[in-house]
Amino acid sequence: MNHLDFRSDTITHPTEEMREAAANAKVGDDVFGDDPTVNELEQIAAEKMGKEAALFVTSGTQGNLVSVLGHTNPGNEVILEADSHIYHYEVGGISAIAGAIPKLIQTEDGNITPEMLENALRPSNIHFPDTSLLCLENTHNRHGGIALSPHSIAEVARAAHDHGLSVHLDGARIFNAAIYHNVNVKEYAKEVDTIQFCLSKGLSAPVGSLVAGTRDFIEKARKIRKRLGGGMRQAGIIAAPGIIALTKMVDRLKEDHDNARKLAEILKGHGYKIIEPQTNILVVYTDGKFENSDEAVDFFKSKGILCVPFGPNRIRFTTHRMISADDIKRVDELLS
């Protein structure tokens, strides 16, 4: 059966133009700084984010880890939203590799307010770890792809800076957030010390993420990436599709948002409770219909629709370039 695959926007294949760009990319040894295509991608990324420099990394997970390592010392505390990707889905890297201790803040909607941050901060005491970093996430994956506003990010980032913390933004889908709020991504990046964003999700590149920040931080991060085994050689082959992702694929993300809203209407029509989607992620509650999320995933699969479990009583659908408006209409037929 030819399934409609809503498991993630990470499943997007590179476009023909990306494949051609990969085949024809000018390359060099990037550990020597010699790969012109990687250098170009890093420069475009830094300019887009309004930061001094950027570093091409293998994945969002590596970008977040490199950033946490750059901002902390072993034993430091890192403040995170309780449902953050870094805490849930990155195999405990910030503890296992950076030696950081996470402090979680529970929120209704992924938005850490200055007040919540103040309450989480510890007074100075010989027994306590030093708190050195606040990590934010936008769009917020486990909160249903909610897009935090530049204002919310600015408020909490400024509060964190006032207390001497650094701020890292996991902006895996930051362009989706910027499109939702109709702002330039720089509005987000300017408030944080570092931002990580992914080329390999809705933007359809096959591999890679970037970390952007000050020149000094990025030089430090380059060495940390090397320590993690992320020093790549003729990486222009994978950076070339990334340039197309960044320069040509951002505007079309709006289609994914429109399709998520259409999908939400269809699922509501079939009696499902959902979190209203703002971007390309749609979270659907399974209680009242199924015993648990695995059963729900199996049911949808039997209808030719792939999605993922998202906690005990929730499943997630993600729209992306390889799902068309006609595919969305087919969901209605498949469920009827």
Ligand code: TLP
């Ligand atoms: N998220 C993936 C899975 O890991 C869950 C997905 O399918 O959504 N930050 C955020 C907010 C993410 O959603 C992801 C990927 C990452 C970081 C990590 O990116 P990769 O997969 O490139 O390491």
